[in-house]
Amino acid sequence: MKKSIGVGLMGLGTIGGGVSKALSEKDGVVAEAVGCPVVLRKVLEKRPVDIEPRLLTRDVREILADPEIDIVIEVLGGEHPAVDFIKEALLAGKHVVTANKEVIAKHGAELLEMARDKGVALQFEASVGGGIPLLLPLQHGLPANEILTMYGIINGTTNYILTRMSQERMGFSEALKKAQELGYAEADPSNDVEGRDATYKLAILASVAFHSTVRPEQVYCEGISHLAEPDFRYAKELGYEIKLLAIAKQAGGVVEARVHPVFIPEEFLLAKVGGVYNAIQVEGDLVGKLIFYGRGAGAQPTSSAIISDVIAIGQSIASGKRVPSVMRRTQLKPIRPIAELQTKYYLRMSIADRPGVLAQIAKILGDRSISIASVIQKETDVATETAMIVIMTHPAREEFMQQALAEMREVSAVAEICNLIRVEE
């Protein structure tokens, strides 16, 4: 039985500060859960920080070579040098807990194999959904289920922006500015608003849920910066809410994974998730639909998830057990290209306000077996002699829809194709 378990913390930014604080404030609870004290031994941070000087180091080797450090917590963020440090830590026989979605999404399979070979654990609950226990129930709470679908609001920044755009008729730029003022969006918000952050998280979720490896570049990705006030107005009129959803499905051994804005019926619970909150709906063949909801970011919620991983590893170390491998044997499953998607669409466009144009558009759609469910045309701009039309389609194939859009762009009477948004029901 060990007398104590040593932790090395890489990064003392917002998250790292939260982890360090929680480890010290919750030391009694952690020790009781683990069976021995868990002690912070070294902190890697190059910026000036407020922490006991004897703990601080600027040299990663001081953590990697310290025999008293059993678990490394990586909260540096970003791909490099984080992934290199994690590899070195695993090779040095240390267990690793990370909140780094980019590293896990891009290198998770390789890192997990390294961890397995070295007989150590690599845990990353905090990489998706902040403090929400998500990977734990997916891996250990639903083991008999085949996961069929996942629909997630997994980026708090964009959900905050969309909530304000929807509830207050704010434009994208204004809502983004509010998010930045409140610290919900970064100065360079592209990682969030272009959907990249969500693709990392979805790649992790899908890999875990489907026992496969889904790489972030295999996830189709569209952000929210092209959404405009009229889209929210029409969504409301049609009974929908607009959300940036991360969607993953598997059927017949084929996986679908995509992140893009979606029209969802306003009565769906996911449609009612507002602000910076995250919510992930998981459907299993036995359990049916589950939703996990909570804060997807922030120092305290993220620390909650990190410390749950630390405690799980600590319990294994303290009892002298080999840490169980995180994932079941995986199997590479093919990814369905977005072109093969079959879904309903919302299409908003600006056309010349004269007879016959709608017929022309309807023909382009009809030629590709895209059937129209409803049309709204009521806004006319007298100055430019254009009209705004909104078309809702029945389920259609994505590649046909894209071909139709390409052809419409060639039609002189089509002033602008404003937005194409997929509908999930």
Added chain:
Amino acid sequence: MKKSIGVGLMGLGTIGGGVSKALSEKDGVVAEAVGCPVVLRKVLEKRPVDIEPRLLTRDVREILADPEIDIVIEVLGGEHPAVDFIKEALLAGKHVVTANKEVIAKHGAELLEMARDKGVALQFEASVGGGIPLLLPLQHGLPANEILTMYGIINGTTNYILTRMSQERMGFSEALKKAQELGYAEADPSNDVEGRDATYKLAILASVAFHSTVRPEQVYCEGISHLAEPDFRYAKELGYEIKLLAIAKQAGGVVEARVHPVFIPEEFLLAKVGGVYNAIQVEGDLVGKLIFYGRGAGAQPTSSAIISDVIAIGQSIASGKRVPSVMRRTQLKPIRPIAELQTKYYLRMSIADRPGVLAQIAKILGDRSISIASVIQKETDVATETAMIVIMTHPAREEFMQQALAEMREVSAVAEICNLIRVEE
């Protein structure tokens, strides 16, 4: 390494049938997760059932004495003989998985101690929230958190009834009848509609979350059968939804646990949980508010939870590890009596339609420092010369409110005190 793990199933009703089916249909997945096959060896059932005759027994001793049975799954339901069988199974050194909320709520502490003494596991994920992974994340996903509050819709039958009453202006009896027709309520619905089922589940949740022992008789309990159409009408008018909530809180080492109808603001996510679904909001000091949502009953969701417990135990057995004890060291915490509750109230009453009566009522409340937030009086029954009034109060102490009600009942101008419903915001 064991060649296979044997299971004895006690009960082959709806749930037992689901478990047996899932064990056989998911045998490959279960074997892969555990590391060896998990084989159903005996089924205890006295009624005629459709199962291989060699598996069937009417004598519990055939399961208890079978050395090839490692895990007993108890899905008989009810207190006796289930609790006796579980005890005997634990004493015989068998691991036990149960969905039995009544047994765990009433005898959980004692049974867990027996299991600990015998070095076996007692797991009961399916006893609360059906298939929703709930005890798993509470125990292993939030170990660093102090759980501050829990608000749960944990009885699908009553939530179904309340949803219909709220959405369709149905009376209680009619909604109950619909629930019975659909198989959501039993012929004798009292266990559900009087809140007893929810008190069992809340006692389990609170015991696990607060690392204490909360007995069901310590949970204040009120059912939904006294709710009437006007309550839903006024709730809507005032911006609330009526839900049967199971509420548990801890502060300063004191626990509060109660089940009763509640006015909750209509914009709360819990207010939007409709039909037979369950949802449990858990607030931890680090993680903030989480919600877990899903189907709280049914053969398949319940089987999902039972098999996750079986797999967890199976993994321990297969790897030759001692099964970790389910709960942290517990500490008996005092329970706050309902009389000491401090909350807002909705009070609906029928009074004589003449001057001065409202003043009389207001004085009775004022005498006990109960301050009125708003009054609605608009329905007058000319025939009986009575008026319906609704009073919303500011936070007040429950015992004072009860004293006030007692005094009002003595006032001749008070025709009827129709309903007192607590408000949570």
